[in-house]
Amino acid sequence: xxxxxxxxxxxxxxxxxxxxxxxxxxxxxxxxxxxxxxxxxxxxxxxxxxxxxxxxxxxxxxxxxxxxxxxxxxxxxxxxxxxxxxxxxxxxxxxxxxxxxxxxxxxxxxxxxx
Amino acid sequence: xxxxxxxxxxxxxxxxxxxxxxxxxxxxxxxxxxxxxxxxxxxxxxxxxxxxxxxxxxxxxxxxxxxxxxxxxxxxxxxxxxxxxxxxxxxxxxxxxxxxxxxxxxxxxxxx
Numbered sequence: 001x002x003x004x005x006x007x008x009x010x011x012x013x014x015x016x017x018x019x020x021x022x023x024x025x026x027x028x029x030x031x032x033x034x035x036x037x038x039x040x041x042x043x044x045x046x047x048x049x050x051x052x053x054x055x056x057x058x059x060x061x062x063x064x065x066x067x068x069x070x071x072x073x074x075x076x077x078x079x080x081x082x083x084x085x086x087x088x089x090x091x092x093x094x095x096x097x098x099x100x101x102x103x104x105x106x107x108x109x110x111x112x113x114x
Numbered sequence: 115x116x117x118x119x120x121x122x123x124x125x126x127x128x129x130x131x132x133x134x135x136x137x138x139x140x141x142x143x144x145x146x147x148x149x150x151x152x153x154x155x156x157x158x159x160x161x162x163x164x165x166x167x168x169x170x171x172x173x174x175x176x177x178x179x180x181x182x183x184x185x186x187x188x189x190x191x192x193x194x195x196x197x198x199x200x201x202x203x204x205x206x207x208x209x210x211x212x213x214x215x216x217x218x219x220x221x222x223x224x225x226x
Contacts, residue, residue, distance in 0.1 A: 004157075035216075040122075042203065042218035043158070058213070090157050100146060101207050103214060105157030 003027045004106040006091050012112045019078040021109050023091030031094045032074040033103065034058075034066060036087040043090065049074055050096065081113040116142045120204060120217040128225055133191040135220045137204035140185060142215070144206035147180055147187050152201045152219065161202075162189075194224045 004025045013019055023032065034046040045058030047066040055066060063085060065077045078085055088110050092103040118139045127133050137147070146165040150158035164171045164180045164187065171178045177190040191198050201221045205214040 040218060042118075043216040045213060045215075048213060092157070100148075100163050101214065102148065102160045102163065103158075105159070108155070108157055110155075 004091060004093055004104055006089075006106040006109050008109060009107065010110045012114065013081055014114050015082055017081050017113075019081050019111065021076045021089055021091075021111070023074045023076070023106055025072050025091075025093045025104075025106075027093055027095070027104060028071075029093035029095045029104070030071060031096055031101075032068065033092040033094075034064075034074065034076045035090045035092065036060070036085075037090060037108075038087050046076065078111075078113075081111075083113045086111060086113045116140070116215060118142075118204065118206060118215055118217040120202075121220040122218065124221040124223060126223045126225065127194060129195060131194055133194045133198065133222055133224070135189040135202050135204075135222065137187040137189070137217055138185060139206055142185075142206055143182075146207050147178075148205045148207065148214065149176075149178060149187075149189050150203040150205065150216075152203060154201075158203055191222075194222075196224045196226050198222060199224050 007022045030051050033048045035043040037043050044060050049055050049068045067075050088108050090108050091106040094101050094103045148163040149161045152158040162178050164178045175192045179188045201219040203219040204217045
């Protein structure tokens with residue numbers, strides 16, 4: 001969905017490096033999420049933010065941190081990347097004004113940690 | 115712990131037939147359930163949602179059922195087409211809203 005963009009789309013890095021994945025949205029949504037997807041494990045929630053001053057840990061937050069710089073921007077950092085963080089990462093948004101929490105996903109970032 | 119399970123094996127069907135995908139859950143009382151479609155290398159796209167007090171929902175060739183007693187949702191694609199080939203994910207939302215819990219997805223392949 002072009003309304004939710006992620007950069008970079010692909011990244012190869014080495015163990016121990018600091019990595020930042022960025023997400024921007026033009027949908028005007030207040031809620032933003034970071035997921036990782038691994039084969040056979042589906043989407044797992046890393047962090048979520050219901051507004052600029054609200055940050056919450058998800059199911060698998062260890063080794064990750066986030067920053068909500070503005071309503072439209074939500075970045076995910078790996079302070080010291082390790083190989084088992086190799087995965088497909090998705091950012092998503094939703095609007096709290098709709099009660100059903102339909103989420104809109106970005107195109108994903110494929111991260112490889114060597 | 116909360117658990118969501120979808121058919122782990124890929125589903126292969128012939129064009130024109132009805133595809134039926136299953137989503138089962140345990141230790142959870144969702145307020146509603148959503149279905150998403152995901153194509154290779156792309157983000158999931160929302161398709162349908164069904165609330166806990168609804169038995170069935172339809173949208174064009176798609177039909178979703180929700181049985182809170184069996185703790186199961188069925189997702190049907192009628193008159194399937196090769197373009198329906200994708201992975202389909204179910205997701206549950208609790209009464210507090212906000213977070214989704216996703217199943218691992220079922221890959222559907224529709225052969226011409």
